[in-house]
Amino acid sequence: MAIDPSAEVHSSAVVEAGAQIGPGCKIGAFCLIGPKVRLGTGVELKSHVVVTGDTVIGDETVIFSFAVIGEIPQDKKFGGEETRLEIGQRNRIREHVTMNPGTAGGGGLTRIGDDGLFMAGCHVAHDAIIGNHVILVNNVAVAGHVIIGDQVIVGGLSGIHQFVRIGRGAIIGALSMVTADVLPHALVQGPRAELDGLNLVGLKRRGVDRADITAMRAAFLMLKQGDGSFQERAQRLSEEADSDYVREMVTFILGDSDRGFLTPS
Structure with missing residues (x-):
C-alpha cells in the first residue's frame, strides 16, 4: 500500500x-x-x-x-x-x-x-x-x-446496445433505445431511436463555421434522398466532400460496423 x-x-x-x-x-x-x-x-x-x-x-x-x-x-x-x-x-x-x-x-x-x-x-x-x-x-x-466519441450527450433513461458506435458530437434524446450506429454530430431520438437530423445546437455552441454546417446539412440531405444504397451515397460523398466535418461523417460510415446505421428516414 x-x-x-x-x-x-x-x-x-x-x-x-x-x-x-x-x-x-x-x-x-x-x-x-x-x-x-x-x-x-x-x-x-x-x-x-x-x-x-x-x-x-x-x-x-x-x-x-x-x-x-x-x-x-x-x-x-x-x-x-x-x-x-x-x-x-x-x-x-x-x-x-x-x-x-x-x-x-x-x-x-x-x-x-x-x-x-x-x-x-x-x-x-x-x-x-x-x-x-x-x-x-x-x-x-x-x-x-460500445464506442462513444468525444462530446456526445446521451439523454436520461436511454440504452445503448452492445457493439454500437456513436460518433463525435452526437446527441441522443431521453428514453431512447439505440440499436445501430449513430453518425457524428447527429440528433437521435424516439423510443426505438431514429436519426432525426443534425445536432445543430451543439455545432453552433462549439463555434463550428457556418460553411461547415451548411456542408453537413447538404451531405445529410444527400444521404437521405440520393440514388443508390446508403453506403453508395456515402462513397460518392467521400469523393466530393470539401469539409472536414463531412469527411469525418463519411469515414465513420465507411468504417467497420457491427450493428449497421441509423439512417435518415
Missing part, C-alpha cells in the same frame, strides 16, 4: 495493501479501495464508494457516494481473467454509477476519457470505450463493446 502523505483518508475507509493513493486525494468514510487500484493526484471519493479491480483513476476525478467502480463484468463468459478499467482526468461520477473492466474477448480494457459527467445511476459495461467531454444523463445504460 502506498498512500501519499498529503492524502486524506477517513479512519473508517479500507485501503487494501497494494493500492496506490496519489497526492492530495480525499478518501471519505466507509470507502473500500482494492489492492490493484491506482488513484492519481487530487482524486476525491465521497463516502461509501467502492473501487476495486485493476482500476486507474486520473487526476481530479470525483466519485460520489455508493458508486461501484471496477467490479467484475456482468458477462457470463467472464472467467476471472486479468482485465482493466482506465478512467481519465476531471470526471464527475455521480451516485450509484457502476463501471466494469474489460473482458478477454473484448480486448481486456474499458476506457473512459477526460472531463466526463456520469449522472446518477448510469452503467458502463465491459470493453466500452468512451471519449472526452461525454455526458451520460441519469440512468443511461451503456452495453458492452
